[in-house]
Amino acid sequence: MQLAICSHFQTHCLAGKHNRHYSLSSMDAIGAGAEKRTAISKKRPRRTTQPKPKIEVPTSGDIEDFSFSKDEALQIRASLLEWYDNNQRDLPWRRISSSSSCGFKEEDDDDEREKRGYAVWVSEVMLQQTRVSTVIDYFNRWMNKWPTLHHLAQASLEEVNEMWAGLGYYRRARFLLEGAKEVVEQGGTFPETVSDLRNIKGIGEYTAGAISSIAFKKAVPVVDGNVVRVISRLKAISANPKDAATVKKIWKLAGQLVDPFRPGDFNQALMELGATLCSLSNPGCAACPISAQCHALSLSRQNESVHVTDYPIKVMKAKQRHEFSAVSVVEILDCQETIGPQSSSKFILVKRPNKGLLAGLWEFPSVLLEKEADLASRRIAIDKFLQSSFNLDLKESIRIVSREYIGEYVHVFSHIRLKMYIELLVLRPKGNRSIDYKKRDKESMTWKYVDSKNLDSMGLTSGVRKVYNMVQKHKQTDQGTIPERRRKPALRR
């Protein structure tokens, strides 16, 4: 195995300042993980398509040789917990998981236990999505709506998706709901151990460790992106942090460190240190409570060409797939000839399939294109879709009031870069004829009409919200007027 302990050989590998060729997106992604709890699973580390970084020095030790001595662990626990006691952020889920009324007492009843487990579960899943400052608001709204696991178990997927709107990766929200139902169906006793928690759908190693240690005081480790960074620096590990062997070892090292008496606090302290002081690019080593045990810091003091930010080494992300779609924001006016703000109109929303990307979420009618396409080709694709799905024959059954190109928007998912071409298509039924709903493709697709008032308050994915906002902005710059007499739709680009 090509690994090295840098104290002996001052290896630079592909780390820090020695590697300038990362793409902006990969650096952004790494930066964004500075606070976000990127769960690091022992079982399924994220795969990358990049070759493993080349280690330039001979192997002086295997990653298996890394360990914390008892003394080291004792010192790190004491210093880190003291720092945490004085510096921890006041966060709503911490109030629930550690307030005196919810302390860790043997005599705690099931409700108290469930309350702690549920709060930690929800907060940890949200923290895997975004920054703490954003999560606070989402968490408070969520707990107001579903204060207990039993309340959540009664919710519909649609409600949960609405509440989750804007956090992204909606599968996690669905798993929370399905997990809550599962626990309730099995009698409502909240599992406490990692192995029992892992049996619940959607709970992985990270979330199980967090719930078990924070809510139930079990001495188990938790490893997220922040913990990987701190431990890699403490031990100056120059192995690829995405490798299964490295991830497994870091879990083991975290297990050696975890405080047996205050495991939840210790795990949160380690993650908090990584999210604040031991940041990705600008660590505050001078104020760090465990600087005396930090091997990377000691190396950097011995040799000016070594920096603590060289650890962990940076690995380029897998390349994103480029996709293109034509999005048609279809607005249907009522039969009256009213135009402008007084007119009532509705938008068509289509439900995505229950499997795959953004499963079960609402979006404007759209067609995935094989490649980048010009305006005419996109319109042909959209027209075909509207005809086959809604029986909307744009030449016969309905009048096109206006059809305007709004713009492009690129939405970036973890593995896909989706470029959307957006148009606003305003339609009015001919005469007093309404659209022939009977022929719509109900079997294969779910859809609905929503007026703008409801659309404004609906929980939409950030991509759909962006599209809608672009349309609204466009309408405002056009002062809300729609050229009703346009028989031939204008081709505006």
Ligand code: SF4
């Ligand atoms: S001394 Fe610096 S690099 Fe080491 S753990 Fe502390 S903040 Fe991180």
